[in-house]
Amino acid sequence: MNEENTFETHRPRLFGLSYRLLGSRSDAEDVVQDAWLRWQQADHASIRDPEAWLVTAATRLGIDRLRAARVQRGRYVGPWLPEPAEIDEAPGPDHHAERAEQVSLAFLAVLERLGPEERAAYLLKEAFDYEYAQIAPLLGQSEANCRQMVHRARERVQAARPRFEVEPERHRKLLERFMHAASRGDQTAITALLREDARLVSDGGGKALAVIRPLLGRERIARLFWAAYRRRDPAIEWRMGMVNGEPAILRYRTGKLAAVMVATTDGERIVELLNVANPDKLGAGVTPDPGRASW
Template sequence: MNADPTFEAQRPRLFSLAYRLLGTPADAEDVVQEAWLRWHGADRTAIRDAEAWLVTTATRLGLDRLRAAKAARTDYVGPWLPEPLSVDTAPDPAHAEEIASEVSLAFLALLERLNPDERAAFLLKEAFDYDYARIGEWLGHSEANCRQLVHRARERLRAGRPRFEVPPERHRRLLQRFMEASQRGDQAAITALLTEDARLVSDGGGKVTATLRPLIGAARIARLYWAVARRGAVVDAQLGWVNGEPAILRFADGRLHSLTLAVSDGERISEVLTLMNPDKLHAIVTASPAGASLE
């Protein structure tokens, strides 16, 4: 079929909304495709505002899928983390910053603290700057209730965000030091880089060995990395970018083994997020260690 200019103009916005809602590129693509099918079958003469119609449709489709996913994840083995859009070892700095501001993986993980309606209302307001009246119409809530949803979402997210914005280069240097210390299994150095109540979340999905619940405390996290290093597994590590933010990329036997992101205040790390589930590591890596196979 020929491309529909009206729909194609909204496609990036619909995908961006769906990805923020669901945290997986494949699910976001499914939502966009379903929205297109509904748009193709709709009576266009009855649609006065194409953008509003398409955003409404994508939002409701995304919410339905998110509610189903939340229920299904009760059977997921261990913590669940979002999937990346892109993994890169040498991105254009300006492009990386733009991506990170849009779809930071650490922020998507933080959004998991919200219920589906809070998440949708918060994203429509904060990421897309729609007014409360329109959000209420799309979500089936009153304007006042939407204000409450967004307020509660902000309160829930505040605890997980750094108090101050950290310059990217400072965060990257801190992550570099953490990578080097963790590769050595240096407990003292790792502990010094973490806040006392630091939190580690590892998503293996039951496919690989990973912690089955969040690990709390700098000393406990340091002991874990010490134990991993002591086992002597040959894993190459380098700094890269995931969704435009600095990350540790680890390769084993020439393949991407895991990626690790961190939340920090620029001085110490308060949260470590490690994605190890091989089903989620299909993002295209544009550069890698020599000989690495990223098929």
């Protein structure tokens, strides 16, 4: 197998790791490209395990990029939410969501609470099933330190995001009901669909209209959607789609994707809504609706 084929074989794993580490499709693609450049310049005769070499390169590049990104995100306007990797505008009737929590936007948002090396150790162990003996040299840490990092990360992730076992179809139907209520500005219906302590986080990045702080409480969230409805923007269209393999509300303005919204639910009500409206995060990874006119 030549150098390029070897790299292409491992590209999906490198992208998957980089995306989970950075929460940004564009940054993950940059890391994979940088790993490819390093791979081209490497002495391949001395590399016994190409996968380990490439994962190590991508992880270290990702950690460096994450440190730099955190400085930039400190100057970000409003809340920062992960960039969707895949937006499916027209999932078919037989499309079943893969409940892969490790790639949901809500899960990636929780990972923002972890430090760069802690996040890398956690992902390598939990998402990619690496042994501590493999993680330690990759991060330049002892096995004991890696175990401690993963243990702390696991506790913080579990504390920040309680898991709800909800059937994908139930999740989709609940979000669809919310979409219909929100698009009509029906405060009563919206309130009934939200848990009392529900939270809305919206990322406009200073480039799109969005609340600049998380909104807490179902009444406040319901009032927001009622106020938005009262403006009656005829250019807005609401549709159901998929984002990172989970049901999502897609909002369009004059035919162009303007925002995506996903939800965490307990099976009965919505617990959290994450809304990504920053246009810089909506252009990549879109699978268009073949029935929609090109824009």
